Amino acid sequence: xxxxxxxxxxxxxxxxxxxxxxxxxxxxxxxxxxxxxxxxxxxxxxxxxxxxxxxxxxxxxxxxxxxxxxxxxxxxxxxxxxxxxxxxxxxxxxxxxxxxxxxxxxxxxxxxxxxxxxxxxxxxxxxxxxxxxxxxxxxxxxxxxxxxx
Numbered sequence: 001x002x003x004x005x006x007x008x009x010x011x012x013x014x015x016x017x018x019x020x021x022x023x024x025x026x027x028x029x030x031x032x033x034x035x036x037x038x039x040x041x042x043x044x045x046x047x048x049x050x051x052x053x054x055x056x057x058x059x060x061x062x063x064x065x066x067x068x069x070x071x072x073x074x075x076x077x078x079x080x081x082x083x084x085x086x087x088x089x090x091x092x093x094x095x096x097x098x099x100x101x102x103x104x105x106x107x108x109x110x111x112x113x114x115x116x117x118x119x120x121x122x123x124x125x126x127x128x129x130x131x132x133x134x135x136x137x138x139x140x141x142x143x144x145x146x147x148x149x
Contacts, residue, residue, distance in 0.1 A: 025147060026064040027090040027103060035064040036118070039106035041084045042073035044116050050106045061085070086116040087136075088143050093117040094128040096139035101146050112136070 026035050035041070043051035053067025057074040060066070061081050068074040077084050086104075088096040095102035104118035108125040111117070112132055119125040128135055 024063065025089050026062045026085075027101075028064050029103070033063070033065050035061070035066045036086065036090050036106045038067045040067060040069040040073055041086060041116065042076050043069055044109060044111060045084060046073065046076075050109065062089070083114075084116070086118050088117075088139060088146075090118055092120040092124060093139055094119050094124045094135060096142055096146060097128075097135035098138075099142045099146065101149075 028034055029037065032038075038053050040051045040053040043049065051069045053069055055067060057068040057071055058065055059068075059074060059078055061077075062085075066077060066081075066085075068077060086109075087093060090104055092102040092104040095104075102120055104120055106118065108119040108121055109116060110119075110125065110129060110132070117128065117132070117136075119128050
């Protein structure tokens with residue numbers, strides 16, 4: 001598939017995602033209510049990598065089910081969910097900076113100033129990282145409006 005067609009599909013997906021997902025403060029897939037596709041959000045901070053969570057260590061937060069790899073990580077999250085939850089509800093951070101909502105992959109992440117940011121894929125993450133401070137300012141401004149669309 002050539003680059004132009006990929007770009008059209010990607011932008012169309014952003015527009016569609018903004019219409020479909022806007023009401024949800026935490027991104028989950030169509031067929032699941034798991035935040036971050038079931039990955040342990042605390043592990044990004046404590047193990048510096050994505051780790052799948054287990055259903056026996058779970059909690060509800062902002063309408064989604066959050067899974068953790070250990071009781072210790074579950075307790076950490078419950079004590080301070082704002083510290084560990086990804087920014088922009090786990091939607092793609094770059095998309096939020098572009099004023100869209102789009103799904104994010106738990107495998108394309110970064111931590112900046114103690115906050116977790118997820119992105120759609122490696123290419124989008126690389127775009128995010130090139131000027132993340134600028135993107136964060138834009139996404140922070142866009143985020144409250146995106147939730148109301």
